[in-house]
Amino acid sequence: xxxxxxxxxxxxxxxxxxxxxxxxxxxxxxxxxxxxxxxxxxxxxxxxxxxxxxxxxxxxxxxxxxxxxxxxxxxxxxxxxxxxxxxxxxxxxxxxxxxxxxxxxxxxxxxxxxxxxxxxxxxxxxxxxxxxxxxxxxxxxxxxxxxxxxxxxxxxxxxxxxxxxxxxxxxxxxxxxxxxxxxxxxxxxxxxxxxxxxxxxxxxxxxxxxxxxxxxxxxxxxxxxxxxxxxxxxxxxxxxxxxxxxxxxxxxxxxxxxxxxxxxxxxxxxxxxxxxxxxxxxxxxxxxxxxxxxxxxxxxxxxxxxxxxxxxxxxxxxxxxxxxxxxxxxxxxxxxxxxxxxxxxxxxxxxxxxxxxxxxxxxxxxxxxxxxxxxxxxxxxxxxxxxxxxxxxxxxxxxxxxxxxxxxxxxxxxxxxxxxxxxxxxxxxx
Numbered sequence: 175x176x177x178x179x180x181x182x183x184x185x186x187x188x189x190x191x192x193x194x195x196x197x198x199x200x201x202x203x204x205x206x207x208x209x210x211x212x213x214x215x216x217x218x219x220x221x222x223x224x225x226x227x228x229x230x231x232x233x234x235x236x237x238x239x240x241x242x243x244x245x246x247x248x249x250x251x252x253x254x255x256x257x258x259x260x261x262x263x264x265x266x267x268x269x270x271x272x273x274x275x276x277x278x279x280x281x282x283x284x285x286x287x288x289x290x291x292x293x294x295x296x297x298x299x300x301x302x303x304x305x306x307x308x309x310x311x312x313x314x315x316x317x318x319x320x321x322x323x324x325x326x327x328x329x330x331x332x333x334x335x336x337x338x339x340x341x342x343x344x345x346x347x348x349x350x351x352x353x354x355x356x357x358x359x360x361x362x363x364x365x366x367x368x369x370x371x372x373x374x375x376x377x378x379x380x381x382x383x384x385x386x387x388x389x390x391x392x393x394x395x396x397x398x399x400x401x402x403x404x405x406x407x408x409x410x411x412x413x414x415x416x417x418x419x420x421x422x423x424x425x426x427x428x429x430x431x432x433x434x435x436x437x438x439x440x441x442x443x444x445x446x447x448x449x450x451x452x453x454x455x456x457x458x459x460x461x462x463x464x465x466x467x468x469x470x471x472x473x474x475x476x477x478x479x480x481x482x483x484x485x486x487x488x489x490x491x492x493x494x495x496x497x498x499x500x501x502x503x504x505x506x507x508x509x510x511x512x513x514x515x516x517x518x519x520x521x522x523x524x525x526x527x528x529x530x531x532x533x534x535x536x537x538x539x540x541x542x543x544x545x546x547x548x549x550x551x552x553x554x555x556x557x558x559x560x561x562x563x564x565x566x567x568x569x570x571x572x573x574x575x576x577x578x579x580x581x582x583x584x585x586x587x588x589x590x591x592x593x594x595x596x597x598x599x600x601x602x603x604x
Contacts, residue, residue: 175203175235176487179249181242181302182256182319183208184215187456190222191475192253197230198474199484204234209245216240218457221464229472242305249310251483254302255318258294259595261450266591267291268447274584276575277430279420280446282320283371284543285571288424289550290588292324293562294595296554299325303332314486314523316340316479322370322497323512323547330499330512331555338524339497339512340478341370347416351378355388365516367504367529369543370497371421373514374413374536376529389414403429403439411535420445425543427574482519489521498526505530506537511544542570557599562589 178196183189193206206223210216220238227234239245246252257264267287268278281287306313315337319325326339344366352359357380365377378385393399393409400406403419407426415422423429423441430436436443463470478494485492496517503526504513516527532540549565552558563585566572572581586603589596 175205176201176251176483177205177207177249178251178253178483179207179209179245179313180219181209181245181252181254183219184210184212185255185257185453186215186219186222186460187453188255188318189219190226190460190470191473192477192479193223193226194230194472195474195477195480196483197227197232197234199480201484201487204232206234206236207239207245207249208237209239209242211240213240214461215457218461218464222460222470225464225470226472229470242302243309246305246313247309249306249313251479251486252302252306252310252313252315253318253479254299254315256295256298257319258291258298259592261454263291263294263592263595264450265447266588268444270587270591271584272444274576274580276572276584277436277441277443278446279424279430279442279444281424282446283323283421284321284425284546285569286566286584286588288321288324289546289562289565289569290592292321292328292550293554293597293600294592295319295325296328297595297597299329300332303329303334306334312336314338314482316482317497318479321547323544324550326497326512327499327510327547327551328554330510331551336523338482338517339370339514340482341495341497341514342475342477343371343418343421344373344416344495344514345476345478347375347414348378351375351385351389351414354392355385357385357388365529366416366495367515368416368513368532368536369507369540370512370514371417372425372540372543373416373495374411374532375416376413376532378414386414401439403441406439411533411539413533413536424571426539427570430571431574482524485519486521486523491518491520493517494519496524496526498524501526503528504532504537506532506534507540508544508548511548542568553600554597557597559589559600559602562600 317339322339366373368374403423404415408414500511500513518525546569549561553561
């Protein structure tokens with residue numbers, strides 16, 4: 175029986191989508207173990223899992239666990255999607271920097287929001303890694319929790335061998351581009367690589383046709399497309415970025431610190447706070463529907479985790495995009511950093527593809543991003559509070575908005591605000 179553990183299963187809507195996909199695949203006997211620290215959310219997740227199984231016509235074993243190690247015992251796969259601090263911590267990540275004049279849209283990958291989200295998550299990841307080593311050392315850890323690069327990089331420093339970060343951004347970017355140029359997605363071929371939320375479409379083709387030519391023609395015909403950050407970056411860099419404009423704007427110094435650019439590119443400052451509210455509302459609707467015996471939507475997500483599990487269990491080969499340590503995969507990015515590349519998945523596991531060198535201008539931006547991530551990981555590994563401030567100091571968007579002394583003040587305030595979520599050695603001012 176294949177055992178699949180959901181860590182942070184109380185993210186009920188996301189759990190539902192993954193289960194809908196898993197239960198549509200032929201995996202043989204399956205044990206779904208759900209873990210969360212919130213009893214009510216865990217109960218809701220278990221009820222949703224049972225409902226989806228019935229709707230899909232399958233009979234998995236489903237168990238619920240407040241104790242993480244009990245959930246992990248003898249696991250084959252561990253899906254991590256924890257959000258430490260939930261909405262309250264996210265609001266602090268936005269509201270405190272906003273008082274300093276920092277604009278953020280999503281705040282979960284880079285920038286001051288991404289840095290402190292990572293620092294809150296690392297202690298949980300350390301405990302998770304220790305539990306996996308103790309009770310399921312051969313399990314694959316499939317990470318969805320952001321900031322992806324920092325989290326997977328930190329997990330790698332803890333010695334986990336079977337860990338891959340999964341994100342749908344490249345898949346959905348290519349779906350959107352195919353639609354934009356009027357070519358069915360199944361007819362296109364492509365190659366992307368870089369870092370999570372800032373990878374680059376290196377090839378975009380249909381047979382011998384370079385679909386970048388079609389994209390250029392579409393952009394020339396539609397002036398509104400010029401009001402998207404990712405289109406603006408594509409025109410200046412020559413390669414299309416694989417994440418939304420909201421995300422992409424946060425990783426560079428050119429947009430959010432300028433009010434004129436926020437207006438020109440229609441950037442939704444504070445967008446993630448609205449998403450948090452929507453997620454809470456969706457959870458409440460799901461909880462109430464289950465209690466009332468009302469039907470739930472059972473919709474697939476096209477997320478990678480179910481596909482990875484199916485390929486490893488059955489030997490069915492697939493290519494997905496994964497976030498893995500850079501062991502010569504991208505030759506002009508830092509060794510050991512976490513990069514996003516195509517990966518073959520089959521009965522042997524997840525096998526990353528060597529991409530080689532990125533275009534120089536794309537690698538330059540990725541290195542700026544990775545510099546921040548490296549310092550955040552260093553702060554945790556070396557228990558060095560100064561490295562937190564240095565990480566935010568070299569962050570491109572933050573450096574464009576604040577003088578260095580204010581960056582120090584901002585970090586001090588956020589360290590105090592997030593209190594006990596941080597590792598004890600990182601709770602002091604530098």
